Amino acid sequence: MTLRVSGSRLVGPDGDPVRLRGVGLGGWMNMENFITGYPANESTMRSAVREVLGEERYELFFDRLLTSFFGAADADLLAGIGTNCVRIPVNYHHFESDDRPLEVMEHGFRHLDRVIGLLGERGIYSVIDLHAVPGAQNQHWHSDNPTHVASFWQHRHFQDRVVHLWEAIADRYKDNPWVAGYNPLNEPGDVGGRVIGPFYDRLVKAVRAVDPAHVLFLDGNTYSTDFSIFREVYENTVFVCHDYALAGFAHGGPYPGYTRGEWCDRGQLEREFARRTAFQRETGTPIWVGEFGPVYTDDPAVDEQRYQILRDQLEIFDAHEAGWSIWTYKDVGLQGLAYASGPYMDRFGPFIAKKTRLGADRWGSTMEESASELAPLYRLVESEFPTWDPYPWGARYQTDDLIRHILIAQALVPEYAELFRGLTDDKLIALADSFSLENCVRRKPLIDLLSENLTG
Numbered sequence: 001m002t003l004r005v006s007g008s009r010l011v012g013p014d015g016d017p018v019r020l021r022g023v024g025l026g027g028w029m030n031m032e033n034f035i036t037g038y039p040a041n042e043s044t045m046r047s048a049v050r051e052v053l054g055e056e057r058y059e060l061f062f063d064r065l066l067t068s069f070f071g072a073a074d075a076d077l078l079a080g081i082g083t084n085c086v087r088i089p090v091n092y093h094h095f096e097s098d099d100r101p102l103e104v105m106e107h108g109f110r111h112l113d114r115v116i117g118l119l120g121e122r123g124i125y126s127v128i129d130l131h132a133v134p135g136a137q138n139q140h141w142h143s144d145n146p147t148h149v150a151s152f153w154q155h156r157h158f159q160d161r162v163v164h165l166w167e168a169i170a171d172r173y174k175d176n177p178w179v180a181g182y183n184p185l186n187e188p189g190d191v192g193g194r195v196i197g198p199f200y201d202r203l204v205k206a207v208r209a210v211d212p213a214h215v216l217f218l219d220g221n222t223y224s225t226d227f228s229i230f231r232e233v234y235e236n237t238v239f240v241c242h243d244y245a246l247a248g249f250a251h252g253g254p255y256p257g258y259t260r261g262e263w264c265d266r267g268q269l270e271r272e273f274a275r276r277t278a279f280q281r282e283t284g285t286p287i288w289v290g291e292f293g294p295v296y297t298d299d300p301a302v303d304e305q306r307y308q309i310l311r312d313q314l315e316i317f318d319a320h321e322a323g324w325s326i327w328t329y330k331d332v333g334l335q336g337l338a339y340a341s342g343p344y345m346d347r348f349g350p351f352i353a354k355k356t357r358l359g360a361d362r363w364g365s366t367m368e369e370s371a372s373e374l375a376p377l378y379r380l381v382e383s384e385f386p387t388w389d390p391y392p393w394g395a396r397y398q399t400d401d402l403i404r405h406i407l408i409a410q411a412l413v414p415e416y417a418e419l420f421r422g423l424t425d426d427k428l429i430a431l432a433d434s435f436s437l438e439n440c441v442r443r444k445p446l447i448d449l450l451s452e453n454l455t456g
Contacts, residue, residue, distance in 0.1 A: 003237065019323045020288060034361040082450075095169075138223065148406065184200075189222060190221055218290065292333055296332075310446075340434045
């Protein structure tokens with residue numbers, strides 16, 4: 001018997017409370033641009049790299065990357081610092097091909113099975129998170145969206161495919177006690193908010209018919225911040241909030257201090273947490289923060305402020321007995337507990353620096369890159385369209401998304417792919433192995449901070 005919801009807590013088979021606290025395995029089975037250093041979205045990048053390497057060597061590199069990115073040493077590290085949960089984001093492309101919809105690919109599960117097994121052997125639960133779905137469930141790169149349109153909500157066929165895929169996933173893991181549950185949609189962005197509620201009703205019914213026991217972890221609308229779309233409190237369900245602190249973003253200001261005109265301090269963090277978890281407290285359901293965590297800058301003074309944000313958030317979560325999953329475990333330097341070094345950074349480091357200079361990745365952008373070139377565009381939009389307020393975050397963010405994070409990012413894709421040209425198989429393997437823990441730099445202050453919270 002696996003975990004289940006009992007009132008406002010998760011409990012184990014013996015009825016004792018279990019507070020899931022751990023990490024998100026971002027950038028692994030759902031790759032993200034700021035995590036592994038490429039531009040734009042995963043499918044666009046993979047297509048370009050496949051053209052350069054050819055099918056066989058493309059498979060060699062990416063399969064080795066999946067193997068190296070998380071192995072036994074990573075599971076040992078997480079167990080050693082006291083985590084009991086890993087949220088595992090996956091892209092539907094591993095399990096279903098767009099040219100053969102509704103046909104589940106067995107081989108896509110091999111790495112997911114491997115990592116769930118490694119974690120379970122160490123007493124760590126997994127939450128399977130479908131981070132990217134056909135048509136994209138939100139407007140950004142992390143749902144593998146090459147545009148700014150979340151087409152998933154506009155086409156019933158995309159929704160049919162996700163229901164079918166979750167039936168297959170639930171059938172596979174229904175008897176696995178180390179799978180804590182299923183997180184069916186990461187950060188949905190249904191603009192009108194009219195489709196998501198009925199879709200969740202349908203999905204919950206379908207999954208429960210296959211697997212009535214495992215917990216469902218359901219994100220609210222508008223990137224897991226809006227829970228008004230739920231028309232009922234489903235049985236054995238956790239309603240998941242995400243709680244990124246504004247001052248902790250790459251464009252965040254001092255802490256305490258102002259970020260883009262908004263004051264941020266410990267009190268503001270508490271008020272925002274209270275707002276984002278109001279639904280859970282009103283319904284008496286468990287509180288689980290599926291994503292949070294600041295971005296680090298390599299400026300010691302700034303990073304100490306970011307660590308203070310994290311300490312304050314963890315103390316707030318502790319006071320409310322909230323579970324959490326910090327974003328993210330491993331990357332190329334922005335947020336990870338560990339980050340790549342060696343051949344990959346030697347080869348791609350200058351390219352990543354160019355992306356940073358252009359602000360091509362939203363998560364790493366200060367919103368000030370190429371300021372002189374883009375300032376006239378910002379002024380034009382502000383003066384000509386003063387009432388334009390697009391979903392989800394308004395005019396300035398939308399302008400940056402369209403120009404920096406789609407146009408400029410996609411223009412960078414061929415340059416990234418060309419860096420693979422001419423490499424031998426051994427060099428491709430060395431690039432992938434740069435993400436193995438033995439070749440990574442560990443962010444010791446972050447690891448120590450988390451370990452103190454988890455084991456103190």
